[in-house]
Amino acid sequence: MPGAIALRHVAFEDLGTLLPLLRRSFPAVSYRDAGVDDLAASELATADLLVVLGGPIGAYEEASYPFLVAELALIERRLAQRRPVLGICLGSQLMARALGARVYPGAGKEIGWAPLALTEAGRASPLAPLAGLPVLHWHGDTFDLPSGAVHLAATDRYRYQAFAWQRHGLALQFHLEVTAPELERWYIGHACELAASGLSVPALRAQSEQWAPALALPAARAIEAWLDGLAG
DSSP, X not given: OOOEEEEESSTTSOOXXXXXXXXXXXXXXXXXXXXXXXTTOHHHHHOXXXXXXXXXXXXXXXXXXXXXXXXXXXXXHHHHTXXXXXXXXXXXXXXXXXXXXXXXXXXXXXXXXXXXXXXXXXXXXXXXXXXXXXXXXXEEEEEOOOTTOEEEEEOSSOSOSEEEETTTEEEESSBOSOOTTXXXXXXXXXXXXXXXXXXXXXXXXXXXXXXXXXXXXHHHHHHHHHHHHHTO
């Protein structure tokens, strides 16, 4: 069986705490790298689950990153065929665009730990275990809600933080997969972005050490609940 495939845009934004969960749920879990691997490969279209991970580019920047054309086509095809797709950060923005919604620069960076405000639908969704818990936000772009999608979560700064697409699509603008030690790679890889935003790495590190350990179990429960719903 194809199992689960995670599509990376930068090596250090990986499955994190979701990797052991997916290994328990699928016969195989593997990575493919956007911009390097063939996104038109049949295994990506037919995998039991496609996870589209984050990265520091825009979902609308295909002039600079031509692979986005194939990536958007892949996501659109899978969603149309009711094949499961989980999008995280950039992945959620690509899902929104693949479903016909606008993706665009927001009103400034949202980087750091803050809780979500779950909608009524969100409180009844697999995201319910995340209610009241800070999650990691790390984005500057946002999106409009695709027509037919169910709005699940917001923050004070950005209205659309998560949506469901029928039963087989889940888009999360935020990060629930991170650990404090692995975020050290992010502070290095995103050093220019952090400096340009005037953000303190020691402050982010302190937030991560406080909140990341408490997020792991509720995050696993949320994703497990969504995966269980795929079989229903």
